[in-house]
Amino acid sequence: MATLTEAKRRRHGGMVNTVVGYAVLIFFALVFIYPFVIQLANSFKSEPDAAANPLSPVPHPVTTDSFARLLDGDFPLWLGNSVLVAVVVTVGRVFLDSLAGYALARLRFGGRKAIFATIVAIMAVPGVVLFIPKFLVLNQLGIYDTYTALILPLLVDAAGVFIMKQFFESIPLSLEEAARIDGAGVFRTFWSVVLPSARPALITLTILSFQGTWNEFPHTLVAVQDPSLFTLPRGVANLVSGALGSGTQYPLKLGAALLATIPVAIIFAIFQRYFVRGATEGAEKG
Amino acid sequence: MSTVTTASADRDDRSAGGGRPATNGHGGRPRFGRGIRSNERIAGWLFVAPVIVLLGVFFLAPIIMAFWVSLTDWQGQGSPFKSGVPFVGGDNYTRLFTEDGLARRDFMTSIRNNLYYVAIVVPVQTVLALGLALLVNNRMLKGKSFFRTAFYFPSVTSSVAISVVFLFMFANSGAINGILSFFGIDGPAWFSDARGLIHLILGVVGVDNPPQALSSGGPLGLTWWDWLSGPSVAMCAIMALVIWTTSGTFMLMFLAALQSVPVALDEASELDGASRWQRLRYVTLPLLKPTMFLVLTLGLIGTWQVFDQIYVMSQGNPAKTTLTPAFLSYRTAFKDFDYGRGAAISFVLFLIIVVLTLAQRWVMRDRDEPRRRFRWLR
Numbered sequence: 001m002a003t004l005t006e007a008k009r010r011r012h013g014g015m016v017n018t019v020v021g022y023a024v025l026i027f028f029a030l031v032f033i034y035p036f037v038i039q040l041a042n043s044f045k046s047e048p049d050a051a052a053n054p055l056s057p058v059p060h061p062v063t064t065d066s067f068a069r070l071l072d073g074d075f076p077l078w079l080g081n082s083v084l085v086a087v088v089v090t091v092g093r094v095f096l097d098s099l100a101g102y103a104l105a106r107l108r109f110g111g112r113k114a115i116f117a118t119i120v121a122i123m124a125v126p127g128v129v130l131f132i133p134k135f136l137v138l139n140q141l142g143i144y145d146t147y148t149a150l151i152l153p154l155l156v157d158a159a160g161v162f163i164m165k166q167f168f169e170s171i172p173l174s175l176e177e178a179a180r181i182d183g184a185g186v187f188r189t190f191w192s193v194v195l196p197s198a199r200p201a202l203i204t205l206t207i208l209s210f211q212g213t214w215n216e217f218p219h220t221l222v223a224v225q226d227p228s229l230f231t232l233p234r235g236v237a238n239l240v241s242g243a244l245g246s247g248t249q250y251p252l253k254l255g256a257a258l259l260a261t262i263p264v265a266i267i268f269a270i271f272q273r274y275f276v277r278g279a280t281e282g283a284e285k286g
Numbered sequence: 287m288s289t290v291t292t293a294s295a296d297r298d299d300r301s302a303g304g305g306r307p308a309t310n311g312h313g314g315r316p317r318f319g320r321g322i323r324s325n326e327r328i329a330g331w332l333f334v335a336p337v338i339v340l341l342g343v344f345f346l347a348p349i350i351m352a353f354w355v356s357l358t359d360w361q362g363q364g365s366p367f368k369s370g371v372p373f374v375g376g377d378n379y380t381r382l383f384t385e386d387g388l389a390r391r392d393f394m395t396s397i398r399n400n401l402y403y404v405a406i407v408v409p410v411q412t413v414l415a416l417g418l419a420l421l422v423n424n425r426m427l428k429g430k431s432f433f434r435t436a437f438y439f440p441s442v443t444s445s446v447a448i449s450v451v452f453l454f455m456f457a458n459s460g461a462i463n464g465i466l467s468f469f470g471i472d473g474p475a476w477f478s479d480a481r482g483l484i485h486l487i488l489g490v491v492g493v494d495n496p497p498q499a500l501s502s503g504g505p506l507g508l509t510w511w512d513w514l515s516g517p518s519v520a521m522c523a524i525m526a527l528v529i530w531t532t533s534g535t536f537m538l539m540f541l542a543a544l545q546s547v548p549v550a551l552d553e554a555s556e557l558d559g560a561s562r563w564q565r566l567r568y569v570t571l572p573l574l575k576p577t578m579f580l581v582l583t584l585g586l587i588g589t590w591q592v593f594d595q596i597y598v599m600s601q602g603n604p605a606k607t608t609l610t611p612a613f614l615s616y617r618t619a620f621k622d623f624d625y626g627r628g629a630a631i632s633f634v635l636f637l638i639i640v641v642l643t644l645a646q647r648w649v650m651r652d653r654d655e656p657r658r659r660f661r662w663l664r
Contacts (some may be wrong), residue, residue: 017562018426025421029436032530036439038461039451054454054461100337109330115338122345126639128591128612129632132619133348136355140365141343153344156337186329215444217594222620233446237598240450250454257447268442272435275442276538 036261043067043255050251066255075256077228078235082214082260085150085231090209092155094202100156101164102190106176116165122158127218135222149223150231154213160205167201168194204274211264211275232260356629366625378630383506389627390507393634396609398508400590402517403610407525407532408585415533415581416574419540420566425549434541438534445531449598452527453477462523476523480605482515483522518607524595532588536581543577544570583646590639611635 037057042050043066045059053060103109104116134153138144143152171194179193195202217233224230230238236256239249268275351366359374360366381389422433440448455461456476463473488494496511504510517525547570555565571578593612596602602609602617611631619628 021421021424021427025418025427025433028418029433032436032440032534035448035451035455035530038455042454050454051459054457054459055464096336096340099333103330103333107326107330107333109327112330115334118346119337119341122341124640124643125345125349126587126591126636128593129615129636129639130345130348131616132355132625132629132632133352134344135619136351136366136625137344137348140351140367152340156340158341158345161337186325186333190333211442215446217444217446217597218616221597221616233444236444236450237446240453240598241601248457250457253450254454257444257450260447261443264442264444265439268439276438 043258066251078230078232082231086213089154089213093209096156097160098164100161104165105168119158131222145224207274208278352629360625362623378626394506396611396614400610404589411529411533415536418537423544440531441534445594456523477520479519480607484516521608586642
């Protein structure tokens with residue numbers, strides 16, 4: 001385009017730009033989507049087919065062999081563990097984070113500012129430096145390699161408290177005041193007046209918590225070692241690191257990865273705008 | 287301290303933080319009686335108690351414990367706080383920096399690898415995210431939400447699951463090499479290729495063996511030739527994956543900022559005869575500056591934490607060229623059972639990230655106003 005003269009550009013510029021723009025966008029859309037097509041297609045392929053035609057979106061022959069084998073193995077157990085951990089952690093985070101967020105936004109008590117400052121500081125602690133610390137404390141408490149170790153350390157998160165505090169500060173006081181003047185206690189007011197009006201924030205926090213916990217990998221690495229306590233990411237990582245014996249067995253691994261991706265994909269499809277909100281909220285807290 | 291002064295001080299703080307005029311801060315709320323006030327104090331503490339206890343037990347206490355362990359030679363048996371555990375002072379730290387040996391060589395190799403990784407991933411993902419956001423932000427574009435979804439979706443999926451997919455695509459006879467061979471290029475054996483990119487480029491111009499000056503010595507336990515290797519071929523595959531997964535999130539941040547650029551401003555400059563490039567350069571980009579800083583620093587902080595992909599795809603291999611400080615600290619503690627040195631590595635990494643975060647705060651210190659645009663109920 002740079003070689004076009006100014007006059008030509010005036011005439012053709014708009015159309016050429018549009019066509020080039022679409023071409024670039026479609027190219028990148030393919031780059032971003034095709035790996036998922038490869039994942040989907042190859043999990044329905046036989047191993048020789050996957051090895052010979054990795055790019056082909058059509059399995060030939062179509063086989064559900066890898067899924068049958070997954071269901072025979074430890075996979076259902078990991079799935080159950082993932083569901084258990086994600087559900088308990090999500091419920092815990094939504095409840096406890098909003099309780100604390102509400103207190104920090106609205107209730108007046110000594111030490112409030114110090115607590116909030118600590119929570120902001122904790123948000124800045126990078127997760128990867130906590131591997132050894134977390135293991136040490138779980139070991140010291142005698143809960144290493146238990147469901148408690150998988151769940152308890154994830155049960156609250158500083159970022160969730162921060163999000164809820166910001167939200168509660170943005171809603172008007174009048175409702176709560178009316179309830180308080182009518183004689184409702186602090187918890188009653190919170191539970192039956194404030195929380196119902198916080199729906200959008202609660203949905204965002206629910207989704208972010210579920211997605212974060214469902215995908216969580218390093219925590220499981222330092223919290224448990226018993227294969228019967230593995231969640232899906234840990235189990236899939238274990239398949240990759242050679243728990244399968246002979247051959248590359250890519251259809252099986254891709255099938256496991258596919259099944260681990262589907263729940264978040266469904267939630268993403270339904271609640272996309274909350275994910276988007278979460279991402280831009282992430283920008284705010286950075 | 288009287289309750290009244292605490293309360294009004296808190297409220298002043300809140301109104302300043304929320305950007306409301308200070309005069310409204312006092313008038314907005316009726317004063318409750320003393321009984322309700324003390325109720326509030328108890329309720330406040332009860333409400334934050336679970337969060338304080340859990341964060342205290344699983345964040346603050348462990349960090350202190352780990353700092354203690356980093357000063358010991360604990361091998362994982364029994365409790366690290368018993369009297370039998372040898373206290374070694376700063377030895378675990380000096381082994382990383384001043385004592386020649388395997389510990390320092392591995393650590394410096396991981397720093398080198400991560401430096402190249404940061405130097406490539408951060409600019410590429412930022413430029414890609416900005417480019418995609420500019421394209422998607424086009425007013426005339428049809429299917430805007432489809433493209434946005436397509437670019438963002440990889441960011442929300444499991445890092446482990448997607449690493450498996452990329453492992454398959456970068457296999458020796460996999461999809462990537464299939465595409466390369468279509469263009470007549472013989473693709474490498476990605477995950478067993480430890481050759482550095484800069485070494486490869488030097489090889490093309492005929493420098494196959496390191497010059498004496500570079501191979502005979504160098505700082506911090508690695509030769510100059512090793513420092514100047516560039517990222518290995520294996521690391522390139524991991525970088526491709528990470529750029530692919532994170533660009534979508536950063537695109538959304540740019541998009542949010544672009545949508546708050548007044549359309550009239552763009553149109554006015556178009557009428558003034560500014561070319562597309564001039565409008566981008568002199569109108570749009572200056573307005574995106576705060577977001578740009580944000581994306582760059584979030585990128586910097588994130589890239590120093592790469593772990594999941596390394597664990598699944600390469601475990602630091604081949605020839606330690608995908609070793610990063612995060613993975614090295616994990617491996618040192620949980621595979622070599624040298625918890626003291628592992629903890630020391632994570633504290634050094636912590637320091638690197640804290641310095642980067644503070645640098646971000648410092649750079650962004652006057653930029654609070656534009657950042658408000660991201661406030662989440664706009």
